[in-house]
Amino acid sequence: MKIEITNLHFTYPTGLEALKGISLTIESGEQVAIVGQNGAGKTTLVRHFNGLLQPASGSVLIGDWDTKKTSVAKLASRVGYVFQNPDEQLFSRDVLTEVAFGPRNLGYSKEKIDELVKRALSLTELSNQTETNPYDLSPTWRKMVALASIIAMDTPIVIFDEPTTGQDAVNVARIANVIAELRKEGKTVITITHDIDFCAENFERVIALFKGQVLLDGSAREVLGQEEVLAQTYVDPPQLTRLGKRLGLKETVRNQEEFLKALES
Amino acid sequence: MAFVNLQNVTYQYPLTKTPALQNINLQINEGEFVAIVGPNGAGKSTLCYALAGFVPHFFKGEISGTIEVADKESSKSTLDEWVLNVGLAFQNPFNQISGAKYTVFEEIAFGLENIGVPREEMKSRVEDAMALTGIRDLADRSPYSLSGGQQQRVALTSILVMQPRLLVLDEPTSQMDPIGTREVFGTIRKMAEDGMTVVLVEHKMEWIAQFADRVVALKDGSVLLEGKPNEVLTSTLLAENGFGISRYTSTAREGKKQGLWKKENLPVTLDEAVEGFKHNA
Known part of the structure; x- marks a missing residue:
């Protein structure tokens, strides 16, 4: 399911202009990381995808649905959004009821709900x-x-807002595994993250936001190699990318495998 | 005697079956910057709560052993005495923000109001603390209108402004952008050099190695390893026990197998990695 954002502007009631003309297309099945300084507009942007926020001007299309003309409840069948802070999201008395709440509201059959819940619990090791x-x-x-x-909820688009915050190495690997599974299923995954090494190892496309605008947008290799530009929005390149640069490697390397290979040659 | 002194501390939360801390012995000198690392559930936050007096005064539960800070014993003090020496920034800033204040400026002044600091002094201390953490431009915003990382800076500032002798920070930069994280670490380092004692829980090994004096690795409520940052953070014990390790360390370990890393010691920071790999590039 394609996401098309055209000249999106948004201002909070306090007068803070959080998004200043964003245009982006995200194709079906893409794995996109959004990075940038605190207050750059990352969360504000993704909250437009499921209609939690409405454009002041410009538009957001989710497939053929315009978010201005579609209810949040309806958009929930296309866009799933995992909050930054789980405590803002969870409310049920037990894990099973919590996990079944979404698919139940989407009106799936009982068999389908059971199957989706079982799978989600197994992917997250909560069975x-x-x-x-x-x-x-x-x-x-x-x-x-x-x-x-x-x-x-089995939505074609899944958004994670800082999924690795406060997580240890084992759980970061677990979350990376969930994202890999969603990719295999052809889902679009959009993740806000400050964990730039996690970003380099799990995402093909990276968008860097800066003060409500798109600063960089391209393949992870192109974007994460641009140390000076990224510094404007308070982002460092990944550890091994920085190491490769310091050692004078010609190629931008993103992970251990690429780094050691570049060193050997 | 050490400024912070934990002797045989074992603690169990109410209604739980196993202790969250088991026989912890830890001595920290005044002005020392100690980082605590460990997997989720290792007891890192509980240790922070114990240092800050929340364990056991607020959380109740069963505690044995002694906790001393600045020659005062926790079990013989009240929480309102304890906060004059010890400040804790919570892991989740949402849980720390008072909810009683309309602006960031007032939020940061909240602690000072409670201990009766005169108005003029309060204002200048709040200004200074905001300058230190780079949030002067947020002064008139509502604490709830801020992004996660901004909120975290406010939470940190509202502790720094109290000028505690022991500063306890539970993942203070988890929601901050990378360069902001580095700046905050620099600020904390400076406070330690000026004599503040710092205990910091953190997963970002590269910055721990660069800024901390000592690292304590916790696992299942006990101290697994303790020592100089580079020694602890490159130990194979860490990788085997589910601790996060720096990409520089893991890559050099792999590179060693392929003959690309020839030094005996593994790196944790960028400079150390450059030093060891540069002969190959």
């Missing part, structure tokens, strides 16, 4: 926690419940 109250889980696992409850 043995179905009866637990989400608030009895540690923040790490609450985050996984938040992920599961969106994945279970």
